[in-house]
Amino acid sequence: MTRRPTIKDIARRAGVSESAVSFALNGRPGVSQGTRDRVQRVAEELGWQPNSAARALSGLRAGCVGLVLARPAHTLGVESFFLQLVSGVQEVLASRKVALLFQVVEDIDAECAVHRRWWAEKRVDGVLIVDPRAHDPRPALLSSLGLPAVVIGAPASGSGSAELSTVWADDSAAMASVLAHLHELGHRRVVHVAGLPGLAHTERRISSLRTEASRLGLTDARSVTTDYSDAEGAEATRRILDEAEPPTAIIYDNDVMAVAGASVAAERGTAVPAELSIVAWDDSALCRVTHPRLTALVRDTSGFGRLAAQELLDRLDGGPVRSIQAELPRLEPRESTGRVGVRGV
Amino acid sequence: MTRRPTIKDIARRAGVSESAVSFALNGRPGVSQGTRDRVQRVAEELGWQPNSAARALSGLRAGCVGLVLARPAHTLGVESFFLQLVSGVQEVLASRKVALLFQVVEDIDAECAVHRRWWAEKRVDGVLIVDPRAHDPRPALLSSLGLPAVVIGAPASGSGSAELSTVWADDSAAMASVLAHLHELGHRRVVHVAGLPGLAHTERRISSLRTEASRLGLTDARSVTTDYSDAEGAEATRRILDEAEPPTAIIYDNDVMAVAGASVAAERGTAVPAELSIVAWDDSALCRVTHPRLTALVRDTSGFGRLAAQELLDRLDGGPVRSIQAELPRLEPRESTGRVGVRGV
DNA sequence: AAGTTCTACTAATGCGGTTTAGCGGTGTCA
DNA sequence: TGACACCGCTAAACCGCATTAGTAGAACTT
Known part of the structure; x- marks a missing residue:
């Protein structure tokens, strides 16, 4: 049970004042190179790390960013998306010694409450926003709090604040590539089983399905929304296949x-x-363990997280608000898509 | 962009000293009931929340606990286990306004480094340990640092420190119930496709498979280890089914x-x-979307998280080191298990 | 009526950093 | 040679809160 070393210990041991230690360790001018080296050596010997609370208190950074996931508990399912996103986020954060505060809540009101509390407690320097929505209360809240944020998943929509950076993938182009693939295979009746209706990317995928389908002359292309759960996905599928003239292809969100x-x-x-x-x-x-394996739209999810984290750090360093487009999702054709009416393989 | 209110603001507005405010808001003696009420009202009006850094600095709690997940990025897969665990953990933490610091790292050495850093930075008051191992460096590290911890998943093994609390499920009994189920259905040749060899619960399941199998007179019961990934699970299955006399049942971890x-x-x-x-x-x-649906050992994972979080909070409040057993996993028979050699349903 | 205890409060200190102001000493320039 | 800037460092203030010590006044002893 060792005592945590402080700059006072370093100062004593190096024979300088505490301020000199602070200057030396933070790369600030005011100390000679010799002293700087000596102080750094002593700090290393002692295994010193800055007390994050003290740092945060003296007006600087909390050294921490937040991520709130607003999902009803029962839909906190199997999706690997978040864990991968988070792991990408942390690759970048960890290299800069920034910690990630993570919270799962039930709904978006609870999420807003968390942001408020974090802000009031000065717990985080900035936040990552996921699952952007069509009418999203969070951008307004965050900019009123002056809390830097990066929105993950939505292009800078006209929804008000041009104050938040954004990292997004081109869902429209992706949807177009999926439809092109299906069209080429002869499909004319396609249904899109979408996710939660409120989400921005859901809306975008739905609308781009419509425009793209009419461009390609696909009849009857439409979307149904769900809560992303396996239960609703299955249920929607049953209803769709029960129709008089069921589609020949289904796109799942x-x-x-x-x-x-x-x-x-x-x-x-x-x-x-x-x-x-x-x-x-x-x-x-998941898509690779089923039989047949599922054709999928592949995204570099952890890369997405890296981009977002990097952008947030840039913002914290005073960088400009930006809108960053991630690489285009790539369609990976597997055995679950084929020519209409042709027994496969 | 409002300024954060401090106790000074409250003090001024309520016409008392800062210390009186501190006493009033923390339920400490030293102020009259009238003053206490007035101060609390003012604090509420101003939307005051304690600055977490200042709290942490003045010797108290950081108001934060940590959880490190050491998994190679590529195995950060589809498992819902962690997200559910975390959501349970946070139900409890959030109600006590404790935040969760979350980090994903590559391996256990990196995890130890994170614990050290968090300790040195005084960033967390305690940590949750997951994936306990047979020869685990973490208990020794944490007790040398004096960082309270709760181990999730392992019973208090003899592996040294009786200083860490533990929340665990009885894997042996669970394995026994699975084998009893299979035995009853007539299975005599069973293989266990286990997870990572180093993990404590993997070892426990393997050993309890052996003892239980010999008790039931199952011949040839054995375990093979994997990295938990779909790829190794599939590969192991192929090898097993290719054998001269393949098993009639497989248990996957x-x-x-x-x-x-x-x-x-x-x-x-x-x-x-x-x-x-x-x-x-x-x-x-996952187990419910396959066809046939898979017989599974059901655990209340988020309940597990709640138990662990509660125990950690108790420890932080000075409670004793305990070993808490979660409820026994329940076997949910579905269509993937049946009588040997009988065409089902 | 003087001493004691209790109540309700204030002043002061410290936590571990950062930051501003200040201060000798040296070098530069007029 | 005096004025001035610069360098390398120290002292002190500050961040927001908790806590300890102290204090004035009321209540209670005896």
């Missing part, structure tokens, strides 16, 4: 629903891809 | 591998459960 949908198809004896093609938006191990 | 295994079986035309029964350790949406 996440991997879990796609797998659930594939399972429903198997259960009903609907052959994939002979009678039904399936595309999953976001790849994961 | 997580849901992802179980699904991967089921997929391999489907691919080879091995009927489930007619020719092969499958049990997944840990239930999730």
Whole structure:
């Protein structure tokens, strides 16, 4: 049970004042190179690390950024998206010794409360915002608090504040590439099983499905929304396949629903891809363990996290508000998509 | 961009000294009830929240606990276990206004480094330890640092320090219940596809498989270890089914591998459960979206998290080191297990 | 009525850093 | 040679809170 060393210890041992130590360790002018080296050596010997509370208190950074995930507990499911995103975020943060405060809450009101509290407690220097929504209260809140933030997932929409940076993927182009793939395989009736209706990217995918489908002359292309859960994915699939003239292809907004949908198809004896093609938006191990393996839209999720974290750090360093586009999702064709009406493989 | 209110503001407005405010807001004696009420009202009006850095600095708590997840990035897969665990942890923490610092790292050495840094920075009051191992360096490290900790997943092993609390599930009993289920269905040849070899619960499951199997007279019961990934789960399954006399049942240590295994079986035309029964350790949406749905060992994972968080808070409040057993995992029989050699349903 | 205890408060100190002001000593320039 | 800037450092103030010591006044002893 060692005592934590402080700059006072270093100062005593190096024979200088505490301020000199502070200057030396922070690369500030005011000490000679010799003293600087000596102080740094002593600090290392003692295994000194700055007390984060003291740092935060003296007006500087808290050395911490926040991420709140607003999802009802029961939908905190199998998606690998978040863990991967977070791991990417932390690669960047850890290298700069910034910690990540993470919280899971039930809904967006609770999320706003958390942001307020973190701000009031001066616990975080900035936050990452996920699941941006069509009418999102968070940008206004954060800019009124003066809390730097980076929105993950939405392009800088006209929704008010040009004060938040954004990291986003081009969902429209991605949707176009999926539809092009299906169209080329002869599909004309396509349904899109989307995620939560309020989310910005859901809306964007839905609208781009519509425009792109009409451009390609696909009849009857439409979207249905769900809560991203396997249950609703399965349920939607059942309803869709029960229709008089069911589609020949379904696009699912996440991997879990796609797998659930594939399972429903198997259960009903609907052959994939002979009678039904399936595309999953976001790849994961899931899409590779099913049989047949699912064609998926692959994104570099942890890369996404890295971009966002980097941008947030830049903002904290006084960088400008930016809108950063991640690389375009790539369609990885596997066995779950095929020519219409052709027994596969 | 409002300024954060401080106790000084409250003091001025309430017409008392700063110390009186501090006493009043912390429920300490030294102020009359009238003053206390007045101060609390003013604090509320101003929307005051204690500055966490200042609190931490004045010798008290950081108001923060840590959780490090040491997993190679590529295995940060689909498992829902962690997100659920974390959500349970936070239900408890949030109600006490304690924040959770979360970090994902590559391996256990990096994890130890994070614990050291957090301690040196006085960033956390305590930590939650997951994935306890057979020869685990963390208990010794943490007790040498004097950092309170709760180990999630291992019973208080003889591995040294009786200084860490523990929250655990009875894996041996769980394994026994699985084997009893399989034995009753007539299975005599069972293989256990385990997780990472170093982990304490992996070892425990393996050893309890052996003792329980010999008790039941199961021949040839054995375990193979993997890295928990779908890839190794599938690979192990292939090898096992290729044997001269393959088992009639396989127990997988997580849901992802179980699904991967089921997929391999489907691919080879091995009927489930007619020719092969499958049990997944840990239930999730995954086990319900496959066809057939997988028999699984259900645990209340978020309840597990709640228990652990509560125990850590108790420790921080000076409570004793305890070893807490979570409720016994329950076997949920579904369609993936059946009588040996009987075409199911 | 003087001494004691208790109540309700204020003043002062410290936590571990950062930062501003200040201060000798040296070098530069007019 | 005096004025001035600069260098390398120290002293002191400050961040927001908790806490200890101290203090005035009221209540209670005896």
